[in-house]
Each structure stands twice: as C-alpha cells, then as structure tokens.
Amino acid sequence: MRLFSLQFTLALASFLFSGLAASVPAPVVVCYPGGPVSEDDANKAMSAMLNVVEKVGGWPTQSFSSAFSSDVEGCKILLKEKKPAFAITSLGIFLDQRQSLHLEPVVQPKMRGGSTEEFHLVAVKGHFGSLNDVKGKQVGGTVFEEAEFIRRIVFAGKLDPQKDFSLKPSKQAIRALRALDKGELDAVLLNGQQFAALASLPLTHELESVFTSAPIPLMGLVANQKASSPEERNRFAKALSDMCSDPDGKKLCELFAIDAFVPASQAAIQPAISLWEKGR
Amino acid sequence: MQYRARVLILSLTVILSGCGALPNRIVLFGPVSGCSGVSEESLLASRNSLGATTSTDELHCAMRIARNATMPSFVKSSLSSEIALHLAERQAPGADREALAAEGVKLAERSLSAGGKQDAAVHYYLAANLGLAINDHPVQAAENLHRLEDELTLAVKISKAVDQGGPLRLLGMLYLKAPPWPTGVGDGDKALSLLKESVDEFGDHPLNHLFYAEALFEVDEKTAEAQAEIKKGQLLLANGPWGNNREIWQKEFADVINEVAKAPR
Numbered sequence: 001m002r003l004f005s006l007q008f009t010l011a012l013a014s015f016l017f018s019g020l021a022a023s024v025p026a027p028v029v030v031c032y033p034g035g036p037v038s039e040d041d042a043n044k045a046m047s048a049m050l051n052v053v054e055k056v057g058g059w060p061t062q063s064f065s066s067a068f069s070s071d072v073e074g075c076k077i078l079l080k081e082k083k084p085a086f087a088i089t090s091l092g093i094f095l096d097q098r099q100s101l102h103l104e105p106v107v108q109p110k111m112r113g114g115s116t117e118e119f120h121l122v123a124v125k126g127h128f129g130s131l132n133d134v135k136g137k138q139v140g141g142t143v144f145e146e147a148e149f150i151r152r153i154v155f156a157g158k159l160d161p162q163k164d165f166s167l168k169p170s171k172q173a174i175r176a177l178r179a180l181d182k183g184e185l186d187a188v189l190l191n192g193q194q195f196a197a198l199a200s201l202p203l204t205h206e207l208e209s210v211f212t213s214a215p216i217p218l219m220g221l222v223a224n225q226k227a228s229s230p231e232e233r234n235r236f237a238k239a240l241s242d243m244c245s246d247p248d249g250k251k252l253c254e255l256f257a258i259d260a261f262v263p264a265s266q267a268a269i270q271p272a273i274s275l276w277e278k279g280r
Numbered sequence: 281m282q283y284r285a286r287v288l289i290l291s292l293t294v295i296l297s298g299c300g301a302l303p304n305r306i307v308l309f310g311p312v313s314g315c316s317g318v319s320e321e322s323l324l325a326s327r328n329s330l331g332a333t334t335s336t337d338e339l340h341c342a343m344r345i346a347r348n349a350t351m352p353s354f355v356k357s358s359l360s361s362e363i364a365l366h367l368a369e370r371q372a373p374g375a376d377r378e379a380l381a382a383e384g385v386k387l388a389e390r391s392l393s394a395g396g397k398q399d400a401a402v403h404y405y406l407a408a409n410l411g412l413a414i415n416d417h418p419v420q421a422a423e424n425l426h427r428l429e430d431e432l433t434l435a436v437k438i439s440k441a442v443d444q445g446g447p448l449r450l451l452g453m454l455y456l457k458a459p460p461w462p463t464g465v466g467d468g469d470k471a472l473s474l475l476k477e478s479v480d481e482f483g484d485h486p487l488n489h490l491f492y493a494e495a496l497f498e499v500d501e502k503t504a505e506a507q508a509e510i511k512k513g514q515l516l517l518a519n520g521p522w523g524n525n526r527e528i529w530q531k532e533f534a535d536v537i538n539e540v541a542k543a544p545r
C-alpha cells in the first residue's frame with residue numbers, strides 16, 4: 001500500500017538513521033509495495049542517503065545498512081531475514097507482520113492536516129449509483145499490490161476486490177486514470193494523496209467518488225519491541241518529531257508536503273488492527 | 281550523453297546533502313601544449329568534430345577559450361556548455377565534476393542571455409549540465425525538476441536532432457525515473473512515447489535503444505522487447521565512433537541487462 005510517496009518513505013528513513021548512534025551496522029528495512037521503482041535503484045539511493053546522514057550525524061561511514069523492497073513478499077522476507085529493530089512499512093505490512101515480529105508503531109506523518117487518509121473508488125460521473133454497481137467491472141489502481149489490506153481495511157470486509165472486481169493493477173495511478181478517462185477501465189481505487197491531487201490532471205471526463213473508506217491511519221516508522229529498547233524508540237520518535245522544525249528537515253517536509261511527524265496514536269491505529277483481525 | 285537521468289532522479293530521495301546554489305568554482309587545468317592554434321573561430325569551425333573522440337587536452341584548450349569568449353556567435357552558441365559537459369563527464373563523481381557541470385550551466389545561461397534562446401542545443405546542454413551538477417544533491421535536484429523538464433521540453437520543441445535525439449532521450453528518462461504523479465513529474469506513458477520516438481527517429485545512437493528498453497521493461501514489463509532493444513544498442517555501441525563514452529555506456533548496458541535478467545519469467 002503506497003500510503004505516501006517513495007521520496008517520503010526514504011526521507012523518513014534518513015531521519016530514522018540520523019537518530020541512530022550505532023557502533024555496528026544497523027539494518028533498517030524499507031518497504032514500498034507496488035512502487036514504480038527498481039530495488040537496485042532504490043538501494044543505491046538508500047546507500048547514498050546513508051552516507052549523507054552519517055556525515056551529517058557525525059557517525060563513521062558504513063555505520064548503517066539498508067534493505068529495500070517494493071514487493072510485499074520480498075518485504076516480508078527481508079523483515080524475517082534482517083530482523084530489523086526498525087522498519088518503514090505500509091500499514092498493510094505492519095498489520096500482517098505485527099504479531100509475529102512484535103511490531104509497534106513509533107511515528108506517523110501528518111499530511112494535509114491529519115494522520116489519516118481516505119481511499120476513494122472513483123468512476124466517471126453518473127456511471128455508477130453505488131459500490132454494488134461496480135461489482136464485476138474492471139477496476140484499476142496502484143493500491144492493489146496489498147489486496148488483503150484493501151479487502152480487510154479499505155472495504156472493511158464488505159467486499160473482496162479479487163472476487164468482486166476484475167482487477168487491472170497499475171504501477172502508476174496516472175496511467176489507470178487515463179485508462180478510466182478513455183473508457184478502458186470502469187473505476188480506479190485511489191489513496192488519499194492521489195485523490196487530493198485529481199484536480200491537477202487534465203482529464204476529459206468529470207470523476208466522482210463511488211465509495212469512500214473510513215479514515216485510515218497513515219503509517220510511518222515501526223519498531224520491533226523485542227529488538228529495540230523504549231529509549232531507542234523514544235529517541236527515534238523525538239528525532240522525527242523535531243524534523244520539520246530543523247532547518248534542513250523543514251525544507252524536506254515542505255518538499256514532500258509533510259506538515260510534521262507525530263508520535264503514533266495507538267487509539268487511531270487500533271480500529272485498523274481490530275478490522276484486520278476480524279477479517280481473518 | 282552519459283549523464284543518467286536515473287541517478288539524478290534517485291538522488292531525489294537522498295536528503296540532507298545540503299541546499300544552496302550550484303558550485304561557483306573554476307576548475308583549473310594543468311599546463312597543456314598545443315593550445316596556440318585554438319581560437320573561437322577554429323572551435324566554431326570544427327564544432328561538429330568535438331565530442332567523445334576529442335582528447336581531454338584539446339578539451340582543456342577549448343574550455344580556456346570558452347571561458348573568455350567574446351565573439352557574439354561563439355557566446356550565443358551552445359559550444360561552451362557542450363565543452364564543459366564533455367569535460368565534466370570525464371571526471372570521477374565529486375567536486376570537480378560538479379564544478380565543471382555547474383560552469384556548463386552558467387555558460388548556457390550566458391548563451392541564452394546572448395540571444396541563444398531559439399537554439400535547442402543551448403537548452404539541451406543546460407539541462408544535461410544541470411543534471412550532472414545536482415546529481416548528488418537531491419534537494420537541489422527536486423527543486424530543479426521542473427526547470428529540467430522545461431528546458432528539455434523547449435529543446436524537444438525547437439529541435440529533437442541535437443546529439444542524435446538527445447532532448448527526447450533525456451526528457452524521456454526524466455519522465456521514466458522521476459517520482460510519478462501526484463508527487464512528481466514522472467509519467468510512464470510520456471517516457472515510452474518520447475523514447476520510442478528517439479529510437480524511431482535517431483536509431484543510430486546506442487543509448488536511445490538502451491533507454492527505450494528500460495521504458496519497455498519498467499513501464500510495460502515487456503522483457504523480450506526490452507532485450508531486443510538492448511541487443512540493437514549493444515551492436516551500435518560495439519561498432520560506432522563512441523570514443524571515451526564506450527566504456528561508460530557499457531557499464532550502463534550491464535546495469536540494465538542485470539535488472540532485466542532479474543525479472544520473473
């Protein structure tokens with residue numbers, strides 16, 4: 001689930017690293033399911049980023065190591081093999097791996113004034129009267145990489161995209177929306193960031209939301225409770241919370257439309273956990 | 281053009297590398313013999329032969345002339361920026377490369393001020409130098425994405441033929457590697473269209489085939505078609521007059537071949 005951009009994900013990772021004071025390489029897994037980026041490219045970027053962070057933070061070079069995956073299964077393998085104390089994951093991966101890896105959310109981003117987002121199933125205006133009308137139709141979007149998350153959380157178990165839609169996943173939302181505009185798709189599922197930016201696209205047809213999810217928490221940094229201490233988690237949380245008021249960090253926050261980083265709200269995330277468990 | 285949009289765009293994800301303006305340092309060259317016959321006139325007259333096969337000493341001579349050029353037709357042309365780019369590309373990544381590329385940007389800006397706005401090559405070499413200069417400075421890269429897009433779009437509009445489809449090639453790679461909508465200008469459809477055009481119109485340049493292969497693979501997951509394009513590019517690279525660029529581009533090919541080979545069968 002791409003809850004926020006790759007840039008943001010990696011940016012967040014860099015600030016994570018800036019909070020570390022490791023004397024040995026500390027692996028951090030970064031998951032970006034469904035992202036339109038090769039893992040080689042991303043890992044090169046992560047390595048370069050680590051060099052910069054090490055320099056800025058005054059740590060010896062090669063203090064940290066990173067592991068990136070844009071594939072759900074690949075990410076799970078990395079989490080299992082690397083056993084990182086900290087990871088940057090989608091909400092879907094967090095929910096899926098929460099119990100087995102003892103994951104605890106540490107920090108959430110605040111974007112467009114909040115730390116939640118709504119998903120929207122959009123279609124050409126007037127084509128469908130309700131979500132039921134979309135059943136059996138061709139539906140696209142970048143978010144279907146985590147189909148189980150979409151089923152359990154976005155549709156709250158009321159609909160199974162894999163059974164109820166003819167899915168046409170895409171690596172780029174803009175391609176799916178163009179296909180919708182040309183009549184090659186019937187609907188597209190968008191995350192909050194994509195939906196908020198719809199007006200910037202020069203589409204022929206007016207689109208409308210056929211379905212809007214309940215508010216879903218944005219996920220950021222998570223920690224393995226057994227591999228990290230409360231002090232380390234607090235340190236990360238503080239480093240990230242201070243980020244957008246830091247001179248360099250402020251520029252970055254503005255660049256990626258992040259208002260701030262805030263301590264993760266267990267109360268806000270609990271409903272998603274309950275829905276996930278209910279959907280088993 | 282060996283500057284790679286790939287590296288530029290990925291570098292956008294790297295932060296805290298410092299903001300601010302491009303380097304404002306002149307890279308000095310050691311003593312070079314044989315510069316006495318080089319002039320603005322001679323460089324303009326031989327500009328079509330300037331490139332990958334030109335020796336570095338010759339480029340040093342040319343750069344000295346370019347820095348102090350006064351002849352309006354020379355200043356207005358893209359030649360100074362092109363010389364800077366050739367020199368920058370021959371440097372290892374680091375401060376000297378960035379300084380030379382940044383100087384290439386300033387020389388292109390000088391050309392624009394001198395009346396070169398209708399010259400596609402000026403816009404093209406400005407963008408190529410800018411990309412190289414900010415390669416390792418992601419905040420700057422992010423800030424300059426739209427400028428890169430604008431300069432390359434102008435170059436495409438005025439003339440696609442510069443550097444055998446260079447404007448198509450770089451703009452295509454910008455769209456392929458940039459973060460996609462809604463966070464960036466990245467656009468797989470645009471990338472495919474531009475890079476296909478570069479292959480169709482300027483099929484003798486090996487990088488046009490390599491970059492189109494990347495787009496086919498990354499956007500449409502067409503592995504077999506991507507491999508076919510890579511083979512065409514490799515053949516051109518092996519047999520063409522690519523001089524100093526051959527070795528660098530071979531590495532580029534190897535990277536893409538490796539990436540494509542990892543694709544699920």
